Amino acid sequence: MESEAVQKARLAQRAARVLAQIDTPQKNKALAAIADALEQQVDYLLTANRKDMEAAKIRGISEAMLDRLTLTPARIRAMAEGVRQVVQLQDPVGKIVSSWETDGHLKITKVTVPLGVIAIIFESRPNVTVDAAVLCLKSGNACVLRGGSEAIHSNTALVRVIRQGLRAAALPEDGVALLENTDRALVKELLTLRKYVDLAIPRGGAGLIQMVVQTATVPCIETGSGICHVYVDKAADLDMAVRIAENAKVSRPSTCNAMETLLVHKDILQPFLKKLLPVLQKDRVTIRGDREVQACGVMEAATEQDWRTEYNALILSVKTVPSLEAALAHIQQYGTHHSEAIVTTDKKTADLFLQRVDAAAVYVNASTRFTDGFEFGFGAEIGISTQKLHVRGPMGLEALVSYKYRIQGQGQIRL
Amino acid sequence: MESEAVQKARLAQRAARVLAQIDTPQKNKALAAIADALEQQVDYLLTANRKDMEAAKIRGISEAMLDRLTLTPARIRAMAEGVRQVVQLQDPVGKIVSSWETDGHLKITKVTVPLGVIAIIFESRPNVTVDAAVLCLKSGNACVLRGGSEAIHSNTALVRVIRQGLRAAALPEDGVALLENTDRALVKELLTLRKYVDLAIPRGGAGLIQMVVQTATVPCIETGSGICHVYVDKAADLDMAVRIAENAKVSRPSTCNAMETLLVHKDILQPFLKKLLPVLQKDRVTIRGDREVQACGVMEAATEQDWRTEYNALILSVKTVPSLEAALAHIQQYGTHHSEAIVTTDKKTADLFLQRVDAAAVYVNASTRFTDGFEFGFGAEIGISTQKLHVRGPMGLEALVSYKYRIQGQGQIRL
Numbered sequence: 001m002e003s004e005a006v007q008k009a010r011l012a013q014r015a016a017r018v019l020a021q022i023d024t025p026q027k028n029k030a031l032a033a034i035a036d037a038l039e040q041q042v043d044y045l046l047t048a049n050r051k052d053m054e055a056a057k058i059r060g061i062s063e064a065m066l067d068r069l070t071l072t073p074a075r076i077r078a079m080a081e082g083v084r085q086v087v088q089l090q091d092p093v094g095k096i097v098s099s100w101e102t103d104g105h106l107k108i109t110k111v112t113v114p115l116g117v118i119a120i121i122f123e124s125r126p127n128v129t130v131d132a133a134v135l136c137l138k139s140g141n142a143c144v145l146r147g148g149s150e151a152i153h154s155n156t157a158l159v160r161v162i163r164q165g166l167r168a169a170a171l172p173e174d175g176v177a178l179l180e181n182t183d184r185a186l187v188k189e190l191l192t193l194r195k196y197v198d199l200a201i202p203r204g205g206a207g208l209i210q211m212v213v214q215t216a217t218v219p220c221i222e223t224g225s226g227i228c229h230v231y232v233d234k235a236a237d238l239d240m241a242v243r244i245a246e247n248a249k250v251s252r253p254s255t256c257n258a259m260e261t262l263l264v265h266k267d268i269l270q271p272f273l274k275k276l277l278p279v280l281q282k283d284r285v286t287i288r289g290d291r292e293v294q295a296c297g298v299m300e301a302a303t304e305q306d307w308r309t310e311y312n313a314l315i316l317s318v319k320t321v322p323s324l325e326a327a328l329a330h331i332q333q334y335g336t337h338h339s340e341a342i343v344t345t346d347k348k349t350a351d352l353f354l355q356r357v358d359a360a361a362v363y364v365n366a367s368t369r370f371t372d373g374f375e376f377g378f379g380a381e382i383g384i385s386t387q388k389l390h391v392r393g394p395m396g397l398e399a400l401v402s403y404k405y406r407i408q409g410q411g412q413i414r415l
Numbered sequence: 416m417e418s419e420a421v422q423k424a425r426l427a428q429r430a431a432r433v434l435a436q437i438d439t440p441q442k443n444k445a446l447a448a449i450a451d452a453l454e455q456q457v458d459y460l461l462t463a464n465r466k467d468m469e470a471a472k473i474r475g476i477s478e479a480m481l482d483r484l485t486l487t488p489a490r491i492r493a494m495a496e497g498v499r500q501v502v503q504l505q506d507p508v509g510k511i512v513s514s515w516e517t518d519g520h521l522k523i524t525k526v527t528v529p530l531g532v533i534a535i536i537f538e539s540r541p542n543v544t545v546d547a548a549v550l551c552l553k554s555g556n557a558c559v560l561r562g563g564s565e566a567i568h569s570n571t572a573l574v575r576v577i578r579q580g581l582r583a584a585a586l587p588e589d590g591v592a593l594l595e596n597t598d599r600a601l602v603k604e605l606l607t608l609r610k611y612v613d614l615a616i617p618r619g620g621a622g623l624i625q626m627v628v629q630t631a632t633v634p635c636i637e638t639g640s641g642i643c644h645v646y647v648d649k650a651a652d653l654d655m656a657v658r659i660a661e662n663a664k665v666s667r668p669s670t671c672n673a674m675e676t677l678l679v680h681k682d683i684l685q686p687f688l689k690k691l692l693p694v695l696q697k698d699r700v701t702i703r704g705d706r707e708v709q710a711c712g713v714m715e716a717a718t719e720q721d722w723r724t725e726y727n728a729l730i731l732s733v734k735t736v737p738s739l740e741a742a743l744a745h746i747q748q749y750g751t752h753h754s755e756a757i758v759t760t761d762k763k764t765a766d767l768f769l770q771r772v773d774a775a776a777v778y779v780n781a782s783t784r785f786t787d788g789f790e791f792g793f794g795a796e797i798g799i800s801t802q803k804l805h806v807r808g809p810m811g812l813e814a815l816v817s818y819k820y821r822i823q824g825q826g827q828i829r830l
Contacts, residue, residue, distance in 0.1 A: 017747075017773075020773075021770070021771070100792065102785075102790065102791070102792055103792075104785075104790075106781055106785060106790075108791065113773070113803075115803050115804070116773075116803065194628070198803055198804075199803075199804060213609070213632060214632050217628060217629050219634070219802060219803075219804040221804075237826070240826040243826060243828055244826065244828060246828075247828035247829060248828075251828070251829055251830075332432075350823075354821045355436070356436070358432075358435075358528070358531075358819070359819060360819060360820060361819070361820045361822060362819060362820070362821050362822065363822045363824060364821075364822070364823050364824060365823070365824045365825055365826050365827075366521055366822055366823075366824025366825075366826070366827040366828075367824075367827065367828045367829050369828070369829035370517075370519075370521060370822065370827070370829055371820075375517065375519075375521075375829065376517070376523065376820075377515065377517055377518075387634060388528075388530050388531065388613055388614075388634075388817035389530070389613075389614060389634040389636075389804065389805045389817065390804045390805040392817050392818055392819065392820075393819075393820055402803035402804065402807055403807055404773075404774060404775060404776070404777060404807065404808075405775060405776045405777070405786075405791070405807075405808055406769045406777050406779075407776060407777065407778045407779070407781055407785065408765075408779050408780070408781075409778060409779060409780040409781025409782075410780055410781075411652070411655040411658060411659065411780050411781070412780075412781040412782065412785070413658055413659060413661075413662035413663075413666070413781075413782045413784070414662060414666055414782050414784035414785055414790065415666075
């Protein structure tokens, strides 16, 4: 007998072939039906969520985790609103990327097509379930979702409601599936089903991402791990640097685009820290610094381990660097190719930084926090890619399509 | 002590950082120096090749394999000529893909960048060594090559000559490396060096490709496996269909874009085979057919195994189908998403075929043999991708770059 992973991936592939052929109004009709279904089923969703919450409290998970897990009527309305926003986004399928005629008079048209079946492995936030499903649908793909076991009742209920929306729009409900058995062996199976699965996307912490990348034999996209730096150059506007550093660290420390390490040119270290430290103290940020930074009044010492750590919390490591070259070398060694920023008024230094840093997003005089699908103007995103293949940076709908070449001839053969 | 794989990949990454920053004239100067070095070192290369040839003869490899392994002065000149052609191709790095200003007045520029270090695992043809190295160089990437053990002396000599060209152009010779130890364990190590290797590309038979895809934890691109079909519709111009079928099967049967299975609509089976069979007999093609095809004078029976087989030889399986739908279903089940063709004069049928077939290249009234970088106008190619991620179909220089976002602000923070 086939496992749940094989069965759902196989049925998803069948559904994907239907979803690949439908037009934009049909997709949008399904999305509208899903939004409506979410709003109509608030009580059902809250009841399911309560089971997860009770189990979580018994297991004693953290307040932060509990908050991420919680559904409320307002959060469900926000989910439905998010789905309606995806209706407004342009359909990424069927776009002509380019077209030309060869010397031999073949007419070649490169046109975007869906990927097929996308496996999404994620952690406890139930809103990911809805986001992922509707982005896949809008791009003509089917998806097989595998959420964290702590959200299993919420996710099961959400996927049932989404499938109800698909049925209401006369589309195959197998286009959105959830692994209800949270046995880890099933995830591994899903990640090696090359026959059915076209892409795997992990969304979550470093452990989850590494598991997916190491296990998958289907193509996968590494997402989200972010050790981001802000480098304050000797030619920086120090007040601007304080605002950017504060924003990059404090505005939402749990995100992957938050700053983890601040690099400061030695020539401006003292005046800059004099401005910065009181601000970060007020924000309750714990600071760990090298010797020079400690000499400016920081109590905790940073070790090599700090340069390698994505805190995802109100902790900041600060390092003094003697030059732009030293800042670039540090970023090269410890960065995760996510988002890196320089604060400087020197155009030549800024251009060198833009040219030399190998990251998805390289900023001059702006906060790293802008690396995000909405901020870039892409609309909803399915993650932020930190690899170079296929897609880099915020992954909007265009990251979920491939293309094919359509070639029209008049009997041409190759000589 | 680090293994040869780790050492060469690590040094390649260091070289890649230099190669990523050099301009087009510098790259082209290096390519010209490589072409010159190849021509100057013909004797050295032939001597090395002779060692491989002698070992091969002792082991008794096939005539076809022996031919692929052989270097001659003319073949070396052709290699040098191929390198000079790459000089003429546009540099794919540093192109502005798009640029826009956000509502918050951030100026975002999406610009192409090299991938970094590319591992290329290939079989016995030594010309792949040169092709792969120069395409990687032109796209600003370093490469670590691993060829078949039967060509080890030829490949070692070729890479030495290429590195001599790099030195002559004052570029880091570690940008092109070859694993000289052909132990399989080193390949596996190379394919899991996520710290150093950005992409793996296998070039060769199905066994090699599957090994790479199953082993790699670095991103990889599946290439080349091609079970290509030609479907002759009931509304086909039968003479055109004969020409296309012959060309697709016979012009170069060992390539991945050659036809393996011919699908024929039942309504025109008899008149079509009457025209086709004498042609293929003259071409010495072995034909295996289903019952209806056998009734038209074909002696050998096709089994289900035939539909799954990439012969890469002068063998053709022929199947009768009752409809376009049946042809599409067969291609869906047995195709490898490479190249598929229909011969028809019915525009509606042609459009359905173009729309419904899920393959890199879908043809109307032309031979599948055109799926090739040169034929598409891309110039030299590094392989043909049969996966949907990153690149699909012929992989020219543009398949070897990624991009980054450069963002210019005036102190913006995220609210």
